[in-house]
Amino acid sequence: MTTRRAFLKIGGGGIIVLCTVDLSMLARELEAQEYPTDFNVYLRIGEDGRVTLFTGKIEMGQGVYTSLPQVLAEELDVPLTSIDPVMGDTELCPWDSGTSGSRTMRFFGPALRNAAATARQVLLELGSEGLGVPVEALATRDGRVYEAANPDHSVTYAELARGRRIERTARGDASPKPLEEHAVCGKPALRLDAALKVTGRARYAADLRLPDLLHAKLLRPPAHGARLLDADTSEVEEVEGVRVVRDGDLIAVLHQHPDVAESALERVRARWDTPMEGVEDGTLFTHLESSRSRPQVVTEAGSIEAGRAEATRVEERTYRARYVAHAPIEPHAAMASVKEDTATVWASTQNPFPLRAQIADALKWPEERVRVVTPFVGGAFGGKNYNAQALEAARISRLAGAPVSVAWSRREEFFYDNFRQAAMVHVAAGLGRDNRLAFWEYANRHGTSRGSHPVYDVGDHRVTFEGGRDHPLATGAWRAPGANVNHFAIESHIDVMAAAAGMNPLDFRLANLQDQRMRSVLRAVADRCGVEMRSAPSGRGFGLACGIDAGTYVAATAEVEVDRDRGAVRVARIVCAQDMGEVINPEGATLQVEGCLTMGLGYALSEEVHFGRGVIVDQNFDSYRIPRFSWVPEIEVVLVDNPDIGPQGGGEPAIVIVGAVLANAIHDALGVRVYDLPMTPARIRRAVAEA
Numbered sequence: 206m207t208t209r210r211a212f213l214k215i216g217g218g219g220i221i222v223l224c225t226v227d228l229s230m231l232a233r234e235l236e237a238q239e240y241p242t243d244f245n246v247y248l249r250i251g252e253d254g255r256v257t258l259f260t261g262k263i264e265m266g267q268g269v270y271t272s273l274p275q276v277l278a279e280e281l282d283v284p285l286t287s288i289d290p291v292m293g294d295t296e297l298c299p300w301d302s303g304t305s306g307s308r309t310m311r312f313f314g315p316a317l318r319n320a321a322a323t324a325r326q327v328l329l330e331l332g333s334e335g336l337g338v339p340v341e342a343l344a345t346r347d348g349r350v351y352e353a354a355n356p357d358h359s360v361t362y363a364e365l366a367r368g369r370r371i372e373r374t375a376r377g378d379a380s381p382k383p384l385e386e387h388a389v390c391g392k393p394a395l396r397l398d399a400a401l402k403v404t405g406r407a408r409y410a411a412d413l414r415l416p417d418l419l420h421a422k423l424l425r426p427p428a429h430g431a432r433l434l435d436a437d438t439s440e441v442e443e444v445e446g447v448r449v450v451r452d453g454d455l456i457a458v459l460h461q462h463p464d465v466a467e468s469a470l471e472r473v474r475a476r477w478d479t480p481m482e483g484v485e486d487g488t489l490f491t492h493l494e495s496s497r498s499r500p501q502v503v504t505e506a507g508s509i510e511a512g513r514a515e516a517t518r519v520e521e522r523t524y525r526a527r528y529v530a531h532a533p534i535e536p537h538a539a540m541a542s543v544k545e546d547t548a549t550v551w552a553s554t555q556n557p558f559p560l561r562a563q564i565a566d567a568l569k570w571p572e573e574r575v576r577v578v579t580p581f582v583g584g585a586f587g588g589k590n591y592n593a594q595a596l597e598a599a600r601i602s603r604l605a606g607a608p609v610s611v612a613w614s615r616r617e618e619f620f621y622d623n624f625r626q627a628a629m630v631h632v633a634a635g636l637g638r639d640n641r642l643a644f645w646e647y648a649n650r651h652g653t654s655r656g657s658h659p660v661y662d663v664g665d666h667r668v669t670f671e672g673g674r675d676h677p678l679a680t681g682a683w684r685a686p687g688a689n690v691n692h693f694a695i696e697s698h699i700d701v702m703a704a705a706a707g708m709n710p711l712d713f714r715l716a717n718l719q720d721q722r723m724r725s726v727l728r729a730v731a732d733r734c735g736v737e738m739r740s741a742p743s744g745r746g747f748g749l750a751c752g753i754d755a756g757t758y759v760a761a762t763a764e765v766e767v768d769r770d771r772g773a774v775r776v777a778r779i780v781c782a783q784d785m786g787e788v789i790n791p792e793g794a795t796l797q798v799e800g801c802l803t804m805g806l807g808y809a810l811s812e813e814v815h816f817g818r819g820v821i822v823d824q825n826f827d828s829y830r831i832p833r834f835s836w837v838p839e840i841e842v843v844l845v846d847n848p849d850i851g852p853q854g855g856g857e858p859a860i861v862i863v864g865a866v867l868a869n870a871i872h873d874a875l876g877v878r879v880y881d882l883p884m885t886p887a888r889i890r891r892a893v894a895e896a
Contacts, residue, residue: 219249219250219251219252219366219369219370219371220249220250220324220327220328220331220362220365220366220369220371221246221248221249221370221371221372222246222247222248222249222320222323222324222327246259246297246298246299247259247260247299247316247317247320247321248277248317248320248321248324250281250324250328250362250365250366251363251366252363252366252367252368252369253363254283254287254348254361254362254363254366255287255288255289256277256281256283256287256288256289257288257289257290257291258273258274258277258288258289258290258291258317259291259294259297259298259299260273260290260291260292260293260298260299260301260313260317261292261293261295261298261299261300261301261313261557261558262292262293262301262304262309262313263292263293263304263554263555263557263579263582264290264292264398264581264582265304265555265581265582265583265584265585265589266582266583266584266800267309267797267855267856268396268790268793268796268797269304269309269310270290270292270396270397270398271285271394271395271396271397271398271790271793272309272310272314272394272789272790272793273290273309273310273313273314273317274288274290274397275389275390275394275789275790276314276317276318276321276390276789277317277321278389279321279382279387279388279389279390280318280321280322280324280325280381280382281321281324281325281328281345281348281362282325282345282346282347282348283347283348283362284347284348285389285394285397286397287348288397290397292579293554293557293577293578293579294557294576294577294578294579295557295558295561295575295576295577295578296576296578300558301313301556301557301558302556302558302559303555303556303557303558303559303590304555304556304585305555305556305587305590305682306755306854306857307685307754307755307757307853307854307855307856307857307858308755308854309856310789310852310853310854310855311755311756311851311852311853311854314789314851314852315851315852318381319379319381321381322379322380322381322382323379325345325379326379327371328345328350328362328365329343329345329350331350331365331371332350332351332360332365335350335360335364335365336350336352336358336359336360338352338358342354348361348362348363349361349362350362350365384787384848390787390789390790391787391788391789391791391848392790392791393790393791393792394790394792394793395792396793398581401581402581407581408580408581409535409538409553409580409581409582409583410535410538410539410540410551410552410553410580410582410612411535411536411538411553411610411612412580413540413551413580413610414540414610415540415542415608416608417461417607417608418461418540418607418608418609418610419448419459419460419461419466419605419607419608419609419610420459420460420461420462420463420466420609420610420612421457421458421459421466421597421598421601421609421610421611422457422458422463422466422467422469422470423455423456423457423458423470423597423611424436424456424457424458424470424473424475425617425620426477426479427477427479427820428479428480428818428819428820429480429620429678429679429819429820429821430479430480430483430819431477431478431479431480431819432477432478433454433475433476433477434475434476434477434478435475435476436456436473436474436475436476437473437474437475438451438456438458438472438473438474440472440473440474441458441469441470441472441473444460444465444469444472446460446461446465447459447460447465447466447469448460448605450601450604450605451604452600452604455597455600455601456473456475457597457601457604458470458473459601459605459607459609463610463612479818479819480818480819481818482818483677483817483818483819484677484817485816485817485818486527486528486813486814486815486816486817489527489528489627489677490525490627490629492675492677493627493629493650493651493673493675493676494629494650496674496675497650497671498671498672498674499671500648500669500670500671501654501669501670501671501672502667502668502669503654503657503658503668503669503670504658504659504666504667504668505666505667505668506664506665506666507644507664507665507666508665509644509646509665509666509667511644511665512635512643512644512645512663512664512665512666513635513643513644515635515637515643515644515665516635516636516637516643516644517635517636517637517638517643518635518636518705519633519634519635519636520633520634520635520698520701520702520705521631521632521633521634522631522632522697522698522701522880523629523630523631523632523880524629524630524631524632524690524693524694524697524698524880524881524882525627525628525629525630525880525881525882526625526626526627526628526652526690526693526808526864526881526882527627527813527814527881527882527883528624528625528626528627528678528680528813528814528816529624529625529683529807529808529812529813529814530588530619530622530624530625530812530814530823530829531584531585531586531587531588531589531622531623531624531683532618532619532812532826532829532831533583533584533585533586533588533589533618534583534584535553535582535583535584536612536613536614536615536617536618537553537589537592537593537594537612537613537617537618537621538552538553538594538610538611538612538613539551539552539553539554539592539594539595539597539598539599539610539611540552540598540608540609540610540611541595541598541599541601541602541608541609541611542602542608542609543568543599543602543603546574547574547575547576548564548568548570548574548575548576548599548602548603549575549576549577549578550564550575550576550577550578550595550598550599551577551578551579551580552577552578552579552592552594552595552598553579553580553582553583553585553589553594554577554579554582554589554590554592554595555582555585555587555589555590556590556592557577557578557579558577560577560592560595561575561576561577563592563595563596564577564595564596564599567596567599567600568599568600568603577595586683586684586804587681587682587683587684587686588622588623588681588682588683590623590681590682591621591623591681593621594611594612594613595611597611598610598611615824615825615826616824616825619814619821619823619824619825619829620821620824621679622679622821623679623680623681623682624678624679624680624681624683624814625680625683625686625687625689625690625808626651626652626653626673626676626680626683626687626690627651627652627673627676627680628649628650628651628652628653628673628687628690629649629650629651629652630647630648630649630650630652630690630691630693630694631647631648631650632645632646632647632648632694632695632698633645633646633647634646634663634698634701634702636702636705636706640706640707640708640713640716641662641663641716641717642661642662642663642702642717643663643665644663644665644666645659645661645663645665645666645667645668646666646667647659647666647667647668647669647694647695648668648669648670648671649668649669649670649671649687649690649691649694650671651671651672651673651674651676652670652673652687652690652691653670653686653687653688653690653691654668654670654687654691655685655686655687655688655691655754656685656687656688656689656691656692656695656752656753656754656861657670657687657691657695658753659695660718660720660723660751660752660753661699661714661717661718662717662718662719663717677816678814678816678821684801684804684856684857684860685754685755685857685858685860685861688752688754688857688861689805689808689860689861689862689863689864690864690882691861692750692752692861692862692864692865693864693865693868693882695752695865696750696751696752696862696865696866696868696869697865697868697869697878697880699713699714700741700748700749700750700865700868700869700872701878703740703741704740704741704742707740708740709738709739709740709741710738710741710748710749710869711727711731711738711749712738714727714749714751715727722758722784722847723751723753723758723760725758725784725845726751726758726759726760726782726783726784726845727749727751727760727782729760729782729843729845730749730760730761730762730780730781730782730843731749731762733780733782733841733843734762734778734780734841736762736764741869741872741873742872742873742874742875742876743873744873744874744876745764745873745874746764746765746766746767746870746871746873746874747762747763747764747870747873748762748763748764748765748865748866748867748868748869748870748871748872748873749761749762749866749869750862750865750866750869751862752858752861752862752865753858754854754857754858754861755853755854755855755856755857755858756785756786756850756853756854757783757784757785757786757853757854757855757858758783758784758845758858759781759782759783759784759858759859759861759862760781760782760862761779761780761781761782761802761859761862761863761866762779762780762866763776763778763779763838763866763867763869763870764776764777764778764779764838764870765777765867765870765871765874766874767871767874767875767889769875769893770890771886771890772885772886772887772888772889772890772893773886774810774867774871774884774886774889776806776836776838776867776870777838777839778838778839778840778841779802779838779839779840779841779866780840780841780843781798781802781840781841781842781843781859782842782843782844782845783798783842783843783844783845783855783858783859784844784845784847784853785844785847785852785853785854785855785858786847786848786849786850786851786852786853787847787848787850787851787852788844788846788848788852789852791844793855794844794855795842795844797855797856797859798840798842798855798859799840799842801856801857801858801859801860801863802840802859802860802863803832803836803837803840804832804860805859805860805862805863805864806832806836806837806863806867807830807831807832807883808860808863808864808882808883809863809864809867809868809882809883809884810836810867810883810884810885811830811831811832811883811885812829812830812831812883813882813883813885814829815828864882864884867884868884871884871889875889875892875893876896877889877892877893877895877896878892879892
């Protein structure tokens with residue numbers, strides 16, 4: 206964390222609000238260390254009246270570059286356009302564990318709101334001194350403190366800050382505005398980074414340049430598990446302007462132009478000992494079944510045996526999902542400048558502060574000598590929690606004695622990805638005589654437990670989870686980690702049970718739900734879609750699914766057209782209702798839902814990683830098929846108003862139900878169910894043939 210002296214040296218003049226915020230709730234949820242207990246700088250009001258927002262969170266397309274400033278603008282009564290966000294700079298911003306889990310507005314938002322309320326109180330106190338009016342008689346508007354009874358008697362924030370350096374520490378007694386007074390939060394706002402991004406002026410890590418910058422291209426193994434036997438770089442060293450650095454198995458070719466470095470790298474003569482055996486995507490689930498571990502209980506109540514005895518009908522199914530890549534449009538990139546006693550790294554990362562610790566450890570330096578700066582990040586989805594490219598850049602810069610840029614190719618992006626876990630989920634459930642769920646037995650193997658808790662009312666239930674002990678590929682967080690697989694299994698099986706009961710999917714869900722938030726979003730999506738609910742299969746291609754993620758309740762309907770002979774699916778329309786508590790920016794929230802639904806088409810219908818003996822077969826988007834523009838259906842979003850609950854997650858919830866709602870729609874269209882993700886044309890044709 207930045208020392209007080211370091212920040213005040215960098216921070217300039219104006220009004221600086223220092224806050225100690227209790228974020229232990231965040232720490233508990235993340236199972237991470239608590240936020241620092243001494244001061245953090247959250248905002249500064251400059252001598253020009255502009256407000257600088259400091260946050261350890263980063264902008265990777267989710268829109269917090271706008272929604273966080275909305276919180277400040279609301280509490281400070283300043284125009285949104287007068288706020289300048291500084292994000293993910295470890296020398297300036299409050300410590301943060303990373304941007305993930307749809308937690309920015311949920312956890313950092315309240316801390317920022319309290320800091321802004323404190324700043325407004327400071328401004329009122331300063332205004333009282335300057336205007337000779339009691340604080341109780343003052344108000345704020347448009348960056349100005351004024352006397353409520355005489356608005357012309359006023360002073361601007363800039364005038365209060367000009368020529369002064371005012372440092373105040375939050376006492377924790379300032380109250381944020383009540384909801385009914387909000388004029389900025391809850392209103393649609395154009396993204397502050399929109400013009401930068403549509404004009405190409407936004408800068409990402411691979412765009413950055415320092416004087417004397419060298420571009421590094423690294424020698425990569427042909428397969429995971431390959432061992433370097435020897436490498437001859439003599440031909441490379443003959444290329445004019447090219448440098449070669451080596452540290453153990455790290456061999457990098459450097460040049461001021463990246464294409465020259467890349468072509469020179471091809472002259473390295475390397476011999477590898479490559480693995481001759483290994484798991485392939487075709488034998489993946491056989492391998493996973495052979496490496497079972499002891500199940501962990503996620504939740505249980507009652508007696509499964511008693512529930513089975515009560516059930517008049519039992520349905521059991523196994524659902525499977527393959528590895529999925531993150532495939533961000535921006536591959537990993539970093540620029541590093543390592544000098545004698547300091548290192549600065551500009552990185553495409555979700556977690557600048559943990560990255561700072563990693564770099565310090567790699568360089569054997571204290572963290573105080575390392576600074577990480579995060580520019581705009583072009584998509585991450587959990588995949589930029591892993592910072593190999595930044596560590597490579599730092600190591601190579603130190604070896605070369607010059608600033609270095611490392612920008613991964615698309616092949617490197619796929620090769621070094623930490624994929625969404627492949628998983629198998631076995632579900633058994635029973636119907637009682639009243640068509641209510643009699644029991645629910647759920648076992649996730651090799652995935653994660655996120656999203657596996659039952660939302661439905663079933664007294665006799667058990668949910669277990671077996672961690673992936675022997676995945677043949679590296680795995681990690683992938684947008685709502687594991688929850689999309691769990692919701693695929695849960696909501697597919699709920700439709701199986703509805704069909705067994707002879708009920709339509711909405712009525713069956715409502716009959717087994719007491720949770721009022723979930724009932725509300727289900728009714729909202731049913732009302733908006735305007736489609737008569739019928740028992741499946743009806744031949745219409747209509748699906749319904751619901752779920753919970755990051756404190757947000759979501760439900761969706763989908764209408765699909767399926768070519769029975771070719772197995773091709775066209776998604777015509779998706780309607781999605783979402784209760785995310787208080788909505789800071791309805792426009793941004795709607796865009797997030799649309800993005801989740803569009804990205805979800807990929808894992809539901811096409812995306813899977815092909816591999817064998819350590820080789821990742823997919824190296825680009827020619828074989829790894831992400832959604833195309835032509836796939837995007839008509840999308841309608843309903844934001845269910847629930848302002849009494851604080852802001853909840855928005856970056857992930859809607860994606861978790863896409864696989865299930867499409868599986869249910871395909872079943873409704875064809876009368877056959879696909880149990881494997883992705884639901885490719887080949888798997889749909891196979892399901893039809895087997896039926």
